[in-house]
Amino acid sequence: MGRLDMQVLQGLLEPGLGRTRTGRLWVYVRDDRPFCGPAPPAAVYFYSPDRGGEHPAQHLAGFAGFLQADAYAGFEALYDQRRAPGKGPITEVACWAHCRRKIFEVWETAKSPVAKAGLDQIALIYAIENKARFAPPAERLAHRAATIPLLDAFFAWAQTTERKLSARSALAEALRYMIKRRTALSRFATDARLEADNNIAENAIRCIALGRRNCLFAGSNSGGERAAAMYSILRTAKLNDVNPEAYLSDILARIAAGHPINRIDQLMPWAYQRGDTAVAP
Secondary structure, three states: OEEEEEEEOHHHOOOOOOOOEEEEEEEEEEOOHHHOOOOOOEEEEEEEOOOOOHHHHHHOOOOOEEEEOOOOHHHHHHHOOOOOOOOOOEEEEOOHHHHHHHHHHHHHHHOOHHHHHHHHHHHHHHHHHHHHOOOOHHHHHHHHOOHHHHHHHHHHHHHHHHHHOOOOOHHHHHHHHHHHOHHHHHHHHHOOOOOOOOHHHHHHHHHHHHOHHHOOEOOOHHHHHHHHHHHHHHHHHHHOOEOHHHHHHHHHHHHHOOOOHHHHHHHOOOOOOOOOOEOOO
16 A cells, blocks of 8 residues: 545635645555456556554454555554454555655665675565566465575574664664564565555555646545546556546446446446557556
8 A cells, every 4th residue: 555645725615724734635546467367457546635554444343354554653553463353463564665765765875885785685575576577376476485584584684784884874764674673574575466565555645646746736625535536547448458537438428328337347447449549558
């Protein structure tokens, strides 16, 4: 999952306030294509007026399974095995790209050879992932068999190196962050359904962030909710290689013409069929 701050122009709604308030967009993405899974890809966005951890808890109230995200403190309660009765567990899968970024920032700032050593080891892990991506599960795990000793070597290096660094250094903090999440960072290596990083969800947020200058403000909380609904439709269409503009134009016309409500599933992006709506590569 991913998340993005957005501005809500409360000054228009509450005269005299004279400032904006920051809301948040949350995105949840399912994409089984990297392991040749059967489920169609989909993305759903939610808006909330603040960044409180109760929002993802509500979004995922009925969910059980693997959840890959960064280490935002608001997610910690999701992984509590003592969830309310009747709710299955949510298993944390941590993000290597997020962790690598912390080490890269040290390298970029100080050109630290120690940080470079960490980046080089992570690059070896990603070299295997490049071969495993879009491979069937058995083949994917066969590639990743070589990842397991690399993970062991990386965390042994991280623990030894962290003890030698100043406790307050940025690199030491980055390594402690990773060491603490070793189990969650290693799960992908033994489960073909899992990814090494959260980039699929990050890309679903990045496309909104890139266009944010064109739509800086949601106008109101209800505007943020409408934006989230539209983003869900548009992103899911793109994930299914459907041209969003043609898709919306066609299905709105079909609905206006009386498409049966009990056959609305036929209009979902993954079930939609029209020859001229494929997204250009």
